[in-house]
Amino acid sequence: MTDTAPHGYLASKDDYLKRLRRIEGQARGLQRMVEEEAYCIDILTQVSAMTKALQSVALGLLDEHIEHCVADAVRTGGPDAEARLKEASDAIARLVRS
Numbered sequence: 001m002t003d004t005a006p007h008g009y010l011a012s013k014d015d016y017l018k019r020l021r022r023i024e025g026q027a028r029g030l031q032r033m034v035e036e037e038a039y040c041i042d043i044l045t046q047v048s049a050m051t052k053a054l055q056s057v058a059l060g061l062l063d064e065h066i067e068h069c070v071a072d073a074v075r076t077g078g079p080d081a082e083a084r085l086k087e088a089s090d091a092i093a094r095l096v097r098s
Contacts, residue, residue: 007064007065007068007069008064008065008067008068008069009060009061009064009065009068012060012064016057016060016061019053019056019057020057022053023050023053023054023057026046026049026050026053027050029046030043030046030047030050033046055095058095059095062088062091062092062095065088065091066088069084070084070085070087070088073085
């Protein structure tokens, strides 16, 4: 579902970009560790840290989506509300499976 309304995360956009840049650096570090044949457990520790960082970003975005996009749609009502609720539920299911 596409939307032309401002997204709920925009107030925190700079924070998200900072976190994503840090995660990007972690990914480059992981590549370097593999290239340098680092110890397996050290690599796995960094993979775990990167995974947790990505999960934190995802949960923050999901929270802001529910507080902003879903709540606005529910207040307005109609088919858009049902679509937003389904969309949020599907996103939660994807996060739980990952």
